[in-house]
Amino acid sequence: MTIKEREQEIINEFELFDDWMDKYNYIIELGKSVPSIPAEYKVEKYLISGCQASVWLHARYENGKVYFSAESDALITKGIVALLIRVLSGQPPRDIIDAELDFINRIGLKEHLSQTRANGLLNMIRQMKLYALAFQRTETGKHTQHD
Amino acid sequence: MSLQHDNIRKEFPILQREVNGRPLVYLDNAATTQKPRAVMERLRIYYEQENSNIHRGAHYLSQQATVAYEKARETVKGFINAGSPQEVIFTRGTTEAINLVANSFCKKFVMPGDEVLISAMEHHSNIVPWQIACQEREAFLKVIPMNEAGELDMEGCRDLLNKKTKIVAVTHVSNALGTVNPVREIIDLAHEKSIPVLIDGAQATPHFPVDVQALDCDFYCFSGHKVYGPMGVGVLYGKEEWLNSMPPYQGGGEMIREVSFSKTTYSELPFKFEAGTPNVADVLGMETALLFIKGLGQQQIAAYEDDLLNYAISQLGALDKIRFVGTAGQRAGVVSFVFDDIHPYDTGTILDKLGIAVRTGHHCAQPIMDFFKIPGTVRASLGLYNTRQEIDLLVHGLARVREMFA
Numbered sequence: 175m176t177i178k179e180r181e182q183e184i185i186n187e188f189e190l191f192d193d194w195m196d197k198y199n200y201i202i203e204l205g206k207s208v209p210s211i212p213a214e215y216k217v218e219k220y221l222i223s224g225c226q227a228s229v230w231l232h233a234r235y236e237n238g239k240v241y242f243s244a245e246s247d248a249l250i251t252k253g254i255v256a257l258l259i260r261v262l263s264g265q266p267p268r269d270i271i272d273a274e275l276d277f278i279n280r281i282g283l284k285e286h287l288s289q290t291r292a293n294g295l296l297n298m299i300r301q302m303k304l305y306a307l308a309f310q311r312t313e314t315g316k317h318t319q320h321d
Numbered sequence: 322m323s324l325q326h327d328n329i330r331k332e333f334p335i336l337q338r339e340v341n342g343r344p345l346v347y348l349d350n351a352a353t354t355q356k357p358r359a360v361m362e363r364l365r366i367y368y369e370q371e372n373s374n375i376h377r378g379a380h381y382l383s384q385q386a387t388v389a390y391e392k393a394r395e396t397v398k399g400f401i402n403a404g405s406p407q408e409v410i411f412t413r414g415t416t417e418a419i420n421l422v423a424n425s426f427c428k429k430f431v432m433p434g435d436e437v438l439i440s441a442m443e444h445h446s447n448i449v450p451w452q453i454a455c456q457e458r459e460a461f462l463k464v465i466p467m468n469e470a471g472e473l474d475m476e477g478c479r480d481l482l483n484k485k486t487k488i489v490a491v492t493h494v495s496n497a498l499g500t501v502n503p504v505r506e507i508i509d510l511a512h513e514k515s516i517p518v519l520i521d522g523a524q525a526t527p528h529f530p531v532d533v534q535a536l537d538c539d540f541y542c543f544s545g546h547k548v549y550g551p552m553g554v555g556v557l558y559g560k561e562e563w564l565n566s567m568p569p570y571q572g573g574g575e576m577i578r579e580v581s582f583s584k585t586t587y588s589e590l591p592f593k594f595e596a597g598t599p600n601v602a603d604v605l606g607m608e609t610a611l612l613f614i615k616g617l618g619q620q621q622i623a624a625y626e627d628d629l630l631n632y633a634i635s636q637l638g639a640l641d642k643i644r645f646v647g648t649a650g651q652r653a654g655v656v657s658f659v660f661d662d663i664h665p666y667d668t669g670t671i672l673d674k675l676g677i678a679v680r681t682g683h684h685c686a687q688p689i690m691d692f693f694k695i696p697g698t699v700r701a702s703l704g705l706y707n708t709r710q711e712i713d714l715l716v717h718g719l720a721r722v723r724e725m726f727a
């Protein structure tokens with residue numbers, strides 16, 4: 175599935191909720207169900223510090239795709255992080271860099287991004303794109319060497 | 322209590338609005354307070370009828386604005402019981418007031434190897450300006466420790482005061498913990514060694530009357546927006562002898578007597594420290610706010626808020642897994658807490674959905690959070706218009722949070 179398709183899938187799921195309580199309960203459940211990031215990644219090096227909630231993000235590159243794992247100490251943030259990973263993980267770097275991630279707005283969670291300093295989410299998206307950019311660079315670097 | 326709540330709340334139009342479809346419960350007064358109608362009216366009238374630059378033109382409006390501005394200085398003088406209006410400097414707020422002293426005082430009186438003493442519970446505004454000044458002067462920043470309750474260690478304070486200490490800067494009330502510090506005692510200790518003391522009064526002035534002469538502090542700072550006045554305006558009180566001996570902070574118009582390219586002589590106090598066109602409208606708005614709370618009675622406000630704070634502490638204390646951060650014997654305006662099993666950000670998000678405005682995070686006091694080894698707290702901070710019903714709504718909201726996350 176492409177990034178857009180995955181976004182649409184999430185938008186459809188969220189249309190089932192008729193009030194904010196259901197929506198947040200779902201996000202909280204999602205946050206609880208996300209497997210913890212391996213301890214070796216839950217260190218300063220992978221920490222994206224937000225003012226309030228911390229997010230740890232790890233990325234690896236395999237066969238032309240980027241795989242993310244992440245976690246947060248706040249459950250709501252962790253739930254939203256899980257959604258972002260569902261959309262972006264396993265996608266090619268170029269698509270990650272170009273992703274607009276409009277679904278966050280469409281499912282009514284934009285407030286968690288606009289409070290720039292309040293949680294690490296906006297920084298996390300930026301960091302995900304930076305990883306993708308770095309992987310893409312090494313990739314094109316390899317090609318030029320081969321050429 | 323003697324405050325007439327139905328009437329008082331009507332004076333604050335914003336309290337009638339809804340947030341997320343629910344009546345607003347505003348419990349973030351330590352960040353900023355809401356403004357009574359009279360303050361907004363004062364701003365409107367100034368711009369509609371009095372606007373003019375002050376201390377400059379001889380024309381009618383300019384004179385009228387100048388008189389109003391200087392009358393506001395008199396009002397502030399009365400509000401904190403300063404010795405004279407010259408000791409009242411208008412600034413952009415507490416932050417600018419502290420920066421002014423850190424910059425100007427340290428330039429003159431702090432030499433390499435000297436020390437500046439602050440406390441473990443300062444707002445970043447009362448840490449960073451001193452850090453910058455110390456770096457510049459090659460001086461050392463020392464910190465009065467606190468205990469687990471969030472009370473300053475007075476023995477530690479005594480030990481840290483020494484010949485090299487050039488100034489002490491401590492907060493009157495902690496914005497993160499609510500602790501009311503024994504500033505009178507700190508001032509006395511420092512004065513025994515002839516060391517001047519600056520008090521950060523940003524969180525004190527909204528809650529109880531302050532008398533700078535009785536305290537005998539050398540500097541006192543507060544922000545207009547935290548005492549029901551407009552944003553962008555505040556006060557530095559300084560004893561005349563100190564202000565006279567300090568060099569100007571910023572240069573510009575208004576603060577000079579004579580300028581030639583080779584030499585400039587500076588104006589008298591307070592103008593020496595008020596370079597450029599001041600924020601006249603907001604100074605007048607702040608004056609109105611101060612008169613507003615004086616009119617209600619500062620003692621009455623203090624008694625009412627004390628009672629409300631105790632009510633909040635006892636009601637919140639019944640919640641499961643709650644831990645108060647800051648349990649000092651003397652507190653004002655603020656109750657800070659965490660749930661052992663729920664992140665403050667999660668708590669704050671759900672409360673916001675319920676129309677309840679609290680602050681979550683480190684409250685610009687990261688060293689305090691490091692001390693308690695927590696990422697932040699949930700802080701409910703009270704204003705004179707808050708009610709017991711609002712505390713009940715907060716407690717219900719938190720019970721809801723517990724259901725959702727437990």
Ligand SMILES: Cc1ncc(COP(=O)(O)O)c(C=O)c1O
Binds near residue numbers: 413414417446495
């Ligand atoms: C104790 C304390 N000091 C200083 C400040 C800074 O005040 P302002 O941002 O109005 O300059 C605050 C505001 O949060 C405060 O609570």
